[in-house]
Amino acid sequence: MKISELSASSGVSVATIKYYLREGLLSPGVSRSPNQADYGDEHLARLRLIRAMIDVGGLSIASVTQTLAAVDDTSISIHDAFGVAQDALSPSWPIEPDDDERVTAARREVDRWLHKRRWKIRPDAAAKAELADVLVLLDQFGWGCSADLFDDVADETFAQAAAEIQFVDDSQDRSTMMRQAVIGTVAFEQAYGAIRRLALEHHSQRRFGRPKR
Amino acid sequence: MKISELSASSGVSVATIKYYLREGLLSPGVSRSPNQADYGDEHLARLRLIRAMIDVGGLSIASVTQTLAAVDDTSISIHDAFGVAQDALSPSWPIEPDDDERVTAARREVDRWLHKRRWKIRPDAAAKAELADVLVLLDQFGWGCSADLFDDVADETFAQAAAEIQFVDDSQDRSTMMRQAVIGTVAFEQAYGAIRRLALEHHSQRRFGRPKR
Numbered sequence: 001m002k003i004s005e006l007s008a009s010s011g012v013s014v015a016t017i018k019y020y021l022r023e024g025l026l027s028p029g030v031s032r033s034p035n036q037a038d039y040g041d042e043h044l045a046r047l048r049l050i051r052a053m054i055d056v057g058g059l060s061i062a063s064v065t066q067t068l069a070a071v072d073d074t075s076i077s078i079h080d081a082f083g084v085a086q087d088a089l090s091p092s093w094p095i096e097p098d099d100d101e102r103v104t105a106a107r108r109e110v111d112r113w114l115h116k117r118r119w120k121i122r123p124d125a126a127a128k129a130e131l132a133d134v135l136v137l138l139d140q141f142g143w144g145c146s147a148d149l150f151d152d153v154a155d156e157t158f159a160q161a162a163a164e165i166q167f168v169d170d171s172q173d174r175s176t177m178m179r180q181a182v183i184g185t186v187a188f189e190q191a192y193g194a195i196r197r198l199a200l201e202h203h204s205q206r207r208f209g210r211p212k213r
Numbered sequence: 214m215k216i217s218e219l220s221a222s223s224g225v226s227v228a229t230i231k232y233y234l235r236e237g238l239l240s241p242g243v244s245r246s247p248n249q250a251d252y253g254d255e256h257l258a259r260l261r262l263i264r265a266m267i268d269v270g271g272l273s274i275a276s277v278t279q280t281l282a283a284v285d286d287t288s289i290s291i292h293d294a295f296g297v298a299q300d301a302l303s304p305s306w307p308i309e310p311d312d313d314e315r316v317t318a319a320r321r322e323v324d325r326w327l328h329k330r331r332w333k334i335r336p337d338a339a340a341k342a343e344l345a346d347v348l349v350l351l352d353q354f355g356w357g358c359s360a361d362l363f364d365d366v367a368d369e370t371f372a373q374a375a376a377e378i379q380f381v382d383d384s385q386d387r388s389t390m391m392r393q394a395v396i397g398t399v400a401f402e403q404a405y406g407a408i409r410r411l412a413l414e415h416h417s418q419r420r421f422g423r424p425k426r
Contacts (some may be wrong), residue, residue, distance in 0.1 A: 161412035
């Protein structure tokens with residue numbers, strides 16, 4: 001298809017597609033003439049992946065570039081590429097050393113908790129720093145600084161995550177698997193947040209729905 | 214305390230505190246002299262709430278302003294104020310009418326699903342539009358467009374949310390309750406996202422940890 005057709009199918013403007021081509025996020029089409037190139041379904045799939053990371057995942061162009069580089073690098077394992085994508089999704093990424101004693105203590109607490117749960121996590125996983133930041137916040141508001149607060153949620157999340165990872169179809173090629181893994185991570189995180197807020201609204205209505213006198 | 218002490222206790226710069234004072238996010242201190250005002254613990258609590266919404270919740274100043282206005286307006290119920298805070302947390306907010314047929318169909322699907330589950334949700338809740346956007350995305354990637362996909366997660370989330378709402382202490386005054394509700398929503402959403410990504414990493418390691426040959 002022509003670039004105008006790729007734009008119509010994806011809902012992404014021609015100018016934006018050209019920008020992605022210049023930045024190397026999208027591979028060039030097959031040249032048909034000096035001024036026209038031909039794009040295929042793999043370009044459409046790639047564009048949708050990019051837009052999902054930006055629109056739903058809230059990733060910056062820099063994070064998308066880094067994630068796609070890992071997706072494309074066949075010399076690294078699916079697991080390692082997935083780790084890069086996960087890190088890009090964390091607001092605490094890149095992780096910086098922090099002099100603040102409370103942050104240091106919270107990061108140690110997260111390590112203790114993960115060790116207790118026997119979860120195998122990279123030492124520098126961004127989600128660890130993110131969870132530590134939340135603990136610092138909760139501590140400031142009087143909830144204490146123990147990750148054990150999350151034990152029940154972690155039990156349920158652990159079972160769900162196992163099902164999600166099983167769901168990735170390894171009869172597919174690497175780029176399809178990576179796309180499934182990245183979209184799954186981004187889209188389901190967004191969906192779960194929205195569902196939680198809907199459930200909170202329902203229960204809030206039942207408890208606080210009438211004006212307090 | 215002086216503004217410099219408020220800055221030291223909160224970790225927020227004096228310039229930023231003055232900006233919040235000008236924007237009305239923070240109420241003025243008690244004047245001690247023409248050039249000095251005195252700030253109390255309620256200012257510190259307020260500053261922490263503002264920073265949590267911005268740093269952890271990712272809210273814009275405009276959304277924070279709108280949320281705090283609802284928190285402060287004692288003429289509206291806790292439940293309604295909580296709804297404003299929830300909406301501010303949704304990336305789809307404000308909700309715009311959408312001509313796209315797929316979006317319209319997905320929004321109808323979310324309504325059907327919520328009705329099936331008997332969740333009492335405001336017709337214009339932002340989280341509904343957010344969930345519909347995720348369904349459109351999943352549909353593009355071949356997951357289909359049925360919200361029933363989320364039934365198991367919704368069962369667990371529903372029970373958790375009931376516990377969280379019960380946890381709000383109604384022996385406290387309105388502003389303390391609102392602070393608990395807003396911080397709880399923001400902080401736990403972030404924590405649950407991070408925990409899910411950690412659980413995915415653990416299971417990904419077990420399934421894909423070695424390079425695929």
